[in-house]
Every structure is written in C-alpha cells, then in structure tokens.
Amino acid sequence: MKLVAIDLDGTLLNPKGQISEENACALRRAEQEGLQVIIATGRSYPNAKELLAAAGLHPPIISVNGALLHSEAGKLMACQPLPGSVLKPVWAKLAAQDIYLEVYTNRGIVTKTKSRTVLESQWKNFRSALPSLTADQFYTMLDHHLAQTTQVKDRELQEMFTSKELEVYKLLLFSFDQQQLKELRQELIEIEGLNITSSDRYNLELTSLEATKGKALKKAAHLLRIPLSEVVAIGDNLNDVSMLQIAGFSVAMGNAAEEVKQICDFITLTNDQHGVAHVIDRLLGGQLPRSRRAQQNA
Numbered sequence: 001m002k003l004v005a006i007d008l009d010g011t012l013l014n015p016k017g018q019i020s021e022e023n024a025c026a027l028r029r030a031e032q033e034g035l036q037v038i039i040a041t042g043r044s045y046p047n048a049k050e051l052l053a054a055a056g057l058h059p060p061i062i063s064v065n066g067a068l069l070h071s072e073a074g075k076l077m078a079c080q081p082l083p084g085s086v087l088k089p090v091w092a093k094l095a096a097q098d099i100y101l102e103v104y105t106n107r108g109i110v111t112k113t114k115s116r117t118v119l120e121s122q123w124k125n126f127r128s129a130l131p132s133l134t135a136d137q138f139y140t141m142l143d144h145h146l147a148q149t150t151q152v153k154d155r156e157l158q159e160m161f162t163s164k165e166l167e168v169y170k171l172l173l174f175s176f177d178q179q180q181l182k183e184l185r186q187e188l189i190e191i192e193g194l195n196i197t198s199s200d201r202y203n204l205e206l207t208s209l210e211a212t213k214g215k216a217l218k219k220a221a222h223l224l225r226i227p228l229s230e231v232v233a234i235g236d237n238l239n240d241v242s243m244l245q246i247a248g249f250s251v252a253m254g255n256a257a258e259e260v261k262q263i264c265d266f267i268t269l270t271n272d273q274h275g276v277a278h279v280i281d282r283l284l285g286g287q288l289p290r291s292r293r294a295q296q297n298a
Helices: 009-014 021-032 045-054 085-094 117-127 134-146 154-160 178-188 213-223 237-244 258-263 277-282 294-295
Strands: 003-006 038-040 061-063 069-072 078-081 102-106 110-113 150-151 168-174 193-199 203-208 230-236 249-252
Touching: 003 009, 003 213, 003 249, 003 277, 009 277, 021 277, 045 061, 045 069, 045 150, 061 213, 061 230, 069 277, 078 110, 078 213, 085 168, 085 178, 085 294, 102 117, 110 117, 117 134, 134 249, 154 193, 178 193, 178 203, 178 249, 193 237, 193 294, 213 230, 213 237, 230 277, 237 249, 249 258
Parallel strands: 003 038, 003 230, 038 061, 110 150, 230 249
Antiparallel strands: 061 069, 069 078, 102 110, 102 168, 168 203, 193 203
16 A cells, blocks of 8 residues: 545544544654555645644645645645535525534635524533533534634625635534434535535535545545555545545544444544554554455455
8 A cells, every 4th residue: 555545533633633642653654664644634724734733744635525635845736616606506505594604715714703602502402412512512612613713794704605706615514403404415415516425413514526535535646646546545424435435445433433434444443542543553564454345356
C-alpha cells in the first residue's frame, strides 16, 4: 500500500477532538517509511489544517466532504462548489425550517443570528432523549461551533444562496429531532445534483454530487500517480462510505456506524484507543488481512 486516507472526527480525533500523540507518531512513522498520508474530512480547510499543524502534521487535505483538495503546501488542487441550480431549490426547502444551519463558503462558515436560540430550544425539548449528553458538553459543543462561524440575518443568508460571487461548498444541518431530519432528507433527495450524507446521527451534510470524499480521493491518487488498489481508507461514518468503497483496502473504526463496519475489510480499535495508530502499525508490519476484493479475485 502506498497511500492512506484518514477521516478526522470519530477517526483520527479522539472523543475530545484531539489528535493523540500515539496517532501523530504513527503518521510521522508512516511518512518516514514512504507511505503517503492524506486527510479527508467534512471540516473546513482552515480548521483541519490548524488541527493537524498543532500535532506537527502537514499532509494534503480533502476538506468539506470532498469539495476542496489542497496539497501539502496549501495549493488548491480541486474545487467543487454547489451550483446555483441546486442552491436555489435547497433554500426554498430550508427557508422556513427552524433548524441549525451552517453554510461553508470561500469566505468562511456562516450561520443564522438565531442559531444559538434554535439549538438551545431543541436541547430543552429533547434533553430527556439524550441522557448521555450533559449540559456542559452541549454548551461546549455549541460554543465551539458558533466560534467558527459568522452570524448573519436571514435576508443576508438568502442572498448568499443566489450570489454569483460567493462559492458555497457545503451546507450542514443539525437537529436533535430525528423526525425533522428524516423528513428533510426526503424533501431534499428530490433535488437533482445534490449529494446528501451524514457524519453524525444528528446532522445532514449537503454538497454537490461531484463533491464526495471518494471522488476527491480518486483525484488525489491520480495526481500522486498511485493506483486505487494501493490506497487504504479509514473512517467511521456515512460521509466516509464513498472513499471506503473505492479504496483498495477499507478500515472501519471500532466506534464506526454499523453500516460502515459492514462494508469494510478490517475493523480497528476505537478513536479513544488510538485506532488509527493500530492500523498503521499493522500496515507497516504487513499484518493486515487481504481485502475482500482480493479474496474474491483469488
């Protein structure tokens, strides 16, 4: 294997949102032994780059679920924004929705001014159904998200959906109301050219059909002149499926969604147990099993 593609949240990052020293050391060792590392995340490029740099890592980055691909030096290699023909009907579906919305653009992440109120209200209504999420955890999460955004009024947000100067890469919808997300997915799925996925049970992530981790990984592998059969992909959630399906060898985290585990060649330890380091150690030691496709072709 020559290239390993790694998701961030739920994969390389532990439950505290940190890159453990065990994982960081494993990636540095992999690179020293000639294995190319690339990160594939739903996060924005600046946020992902900052997290990785803090751990002494500077790999190429696929960000916003495949909408952007940056080289190690930070050069933009590929870009797939949502076309206006998709944004207009999406806004028509979302305008009247009382839901938390983040818009990932070439000018940063934007959200509504009433976002805090929307999530606080939902938290109070669904708190009994979320016993594992404490008040401290909820407000830490809320403050973290809002700190990365610019808050604007509904009218300004609407203008972004019709602007010819602004590029929109991804829309993140978040709700504790599972029924609301289910109904929204059913409405949005009717829009042509829209890719709908999820990185958490409480969100929907909307990008162009051309913006998936799988398609961006295929582009990156082509630029690096590495065949997909020589690629390992590691992930934990539904927005990782496209890259797990095209990689020569796929790895699910121990904490991965069941749907992800079912399609992968190997299940590693959880993200709280340095599961990425565990995979890298086995990969470098030649201890990973053969992929399902290799077994089928034998």
